[in-house]
Ligand SMILES: O=C(O)[C@H](O)[C@@H](O)[C@@H](O)C(=O)NO
């Protein structure tokens with residue numbers, strides 16, 4: 001049970017997902033990206049893994065903080081190890097981010113599952129074996145036949161419903177798109193989707209993240225007429241009082257915070273101040289499965305849903321082990337990409353979805369990823 005090693009390996013993975021200058025994902029030609037796998041090993045040879053990007057597990061962080069906290073410890077002491085690592089953040093000169101905490105926590109949960117030959121969502125205490133998915137569409141673009149017009153969104157939404165999705169979330173146009181942001185265009189895209197899919201499909205929006213209060217109010221009021229389920233991140237989430245103002249002035253539920261720091265502590269303040277109607281968490285956003293569950297349980301005690309940000313097995317495990325979230329965010333999706341092709345370093349999808357829109361939680365030991373270790377070794381760069 002004692003942790004004896006923490007290892008980081010980097011390998012090249014091929015993807016058609018590219019990031020724009022604002023960090024939003026869009027389709028493009030296949031290219032290789034450097035991907036990292038963090039492995040935590042115990043004296044009896046058991047291993048737990050998590051995937052991330054190299055910057056999140058750079059040597060300074062692994063040597064100064066992660067190894068210092070983990071080596072020699074009982075891997076089952078996840079709560080204490082998470083707390084110890086989180087306490088290091090204050091003295092890390094802002095180097096030790098929640099993303100690194102998440103990578104470590106996920107690998108510890110994966111280690112527990114693989115050691116016991118059990119899926120993590122069952123170890124946590126499962127609530128269900130399948131979760132309804134909404135299709136999370138990429139931010140808009142200026143690609144002909146992509147997501148360049150409201151009609152493009154409508155057509156794509158039709159294909160998503162045909163695939164089985166019963167919920168669809170639009171990420172609308174944001175800079176660097178030349179003319180974005182534009183509330184009126186956002187509403188035209190939302191209206192085109194509602195027209196295309198009819199009244200029974202659940203629709204949500206994740207809008208430009210820095211609208212003014214007035215713009216966000218106009219957007220929200222327009223969405224109320226279209227019967228949308230929620231409005232997400234239309235304002236800068238650093239202004240909790242703006243979200244309280246928006247929530248007080250809208251009927252459509254306001255979801256958040258996604259990108260704001262502060263883990264479950266800050267999300268408790270959002271609840272206390274009435275800054276949202278539906279809370280939000282995400283394994284990468286709050287520093288792991290451990291704090292994501294704390295956020296989820298806290299929301300439940302206030303009678304609130306808490307929707308989970310992001311795809312992959314780690315977020316699916318949180319959804320499967322929780323009653324008070326309605327969706328799994330499956331994405332990001334685009335007409336030019338085939339999401340079901342998955343990742344080249346996994347042997348199969350971690351979030352397979354049936355024709356009725358249900359994602360079935362893998363019954364595999366650990367987080368639930370079927371890792372292709374041969375691929376990783378064959379494409380390893382360090
Ligand atoms: O800003 C983006 O690129 C997207 O909003 C992205 O973060 C997406 O994962 C999201 O916010 N989902 O809710």
Ligand SMILES: [Mg+2]
Pocket residue numbers: 206232233258309
């Ligand atoms: Mg979002």
